[in-house]
Amino acid sequence: MSGLVNALVIVAVVAIVIARQFRARVIGTDRRWWLLPVVLAVVALREPGVLDSDHRIESGTLLAVELLIGLATGVGWGWTTRIWTEPDGVTWTKSTKASGAVWAVGIALRAGVFALGSALGLHQDSSALMLGLAGTLLVRGGILAWRAQSAGVVGRPAPAYGDDERSAWKERA
Template structure:
């Protein structure tokens, strides 16, 4: 794919995922939560230019830093997402203001890495960013599934509310319906 197509894919996936996360959504922990990150990683790894051949060591270090930032953003995003269980056992999630702060911090760190790469003369492309986005989504989804499994009992009923480790409060709040 060309650089423009890579950039459009990255922007489209990020916009879709982020916009969906800031509205209350029912979470299905049994679905294939790893599929989108896996597709992004495969597309990124198939692209040439993941590592700059002229600055191999610097490019690998920058890619590793990008992946570490991606993992951190995913974990931070998942742990700042509010999760609650309805009386019928349905699990709901909604990203919070803290989640937005995690994303903003991640964008700032990634911009700093890009600037550092430019100073070093390392050619950076979309595949590295796509790998980091895949890592972010994979970690976020995995942590949310894990948190969801901790919330629901083995028989699928809602747990006692005194042990829900939801971010943003000790007690669950009822789901609200957002209107467009």
């Protein structure tokens, strides 16, 4: 795929994920939460421009930093998301304001990595960004699945960092 198509895929996935994260949603621990991140990673790794061929060490270092930022964003997002179980046994999830802050910091850090790479004269492909996004979604999905399985107290929200413990409002489609 071309860089433009990759950029469009990244923007579409981020827009969908951000739009959905602040609405209450049922979370199923048996669903395939890992599928989208794996598809994104496969698409990113199929591209030949993941590393700059003229500056392999520098671009590899920036790729590692991008992946670490992605993983840290996923951890922060997973732990700042509110999870609760209704009396009927259905588990719900909704992101908090702290989750939005995690996203904002993650995006700012990624912009900083891109700026650093540009300052160093490195060719940067959208594949690195897609790999970081895949890592974010994979870690967040794993943490949420684990938290949902371990949320044993019915009707009481599992604690989320930055959550002010107000009752969560569910949206129904």
